[in-house]
Amino acid sequence: MPGGGAAGAGDERHAYQVRSQTDRFTGPVFSVVSEEVTMPGGNLAVRDYLRHVGAVGVVALDDEERVVLVHQYRHPVRRRLWELPAGLIDVVGEDLPAAAARELAEEADLTAGRIDLLVDLHTSPGCSNELIRIFLARDLAPVPARQRHQRRDEEAELQVHRIGLDEAVRMVLAGEITNAAAVAGLLAAARGRDAGWRSVRPVTVPVPR
Structure with a gap:
């Protein structure tokens, strides 16, 4: 009422x-x-x-409308999950767009000429205050081989794939992609594309508190 x-x-x-x-x-x-x-x-x-500490994620979309997904082992669920390039906000003084660009370079060996804000997500508010900010990255280019990040532990076996955005949405709805940030980011990206990207926001929008 x-x-x-x-x-x-x-x-x-x-x-x-x-x-x-x-x-x-x-x-x-x-x-x-x-x-x-x-x-x-x-x-x-x-x-x-x-x-x-909070996190950022990146929906990296190339000129063929393929999204960059990583296939990575997650120990709590004892299996590999399809995920976005993502990571913690754990570098002192680093702003969120810069953190997103860093994670894209470290996990997918890519840079982006343009970054916009897609969506903010409380991943599990019943038991955590974690907030992840998900960005849309376009105008992708490879990181030069000599400048690429050396991955360790689970990330050493991380697999990088490019999958059509519509196929990725199908995987979400079929239960093949279950990572919360990936689900939210992919659906937001598909909606944004269908709306001519009018729904994306500037990266300077304050984080919800």
Whole structure:
């Protein structure tokens, strides 16, 4: 109902206040915290969640409307997943478009002449505050061989493929692509293309807080 949103917003000023916080684990990518939170009505509830450094992803689209996907092993799910070139926001002072360009170069050996903003995504808000910003990269060119990043660990076996955007969307809808950032980025890219790219935004748009 029309008035419900306003009343709810007012109620939230008095609810969901953090009364205490306990650090359970701290690592280089994420930490685990427990917080006592005031619920509507006044009850206290404990909420555990991952506090994440954040990430960027890139839908890299070439002149033939093929998207660059990587096939990479992910240990928690014990298998390879189709993903976008993506990575953590873990370089001090690096802005997000630069981080996206770095990940594109490191994982796909590509540079982009143009980068736009596609979509922002909370990957799993029930248990994590992770936000990934997904960019659209076009005007692709190869990184010179001598300047290419040396991949290690799981990335050493990372496979890079170019797949038609429509085929990638089919793979999403068929359950063959399940990585959340890839699903969101590919569907946003297909919608953006069909709308003549009117839906893309400048990379300077602030990140949702």
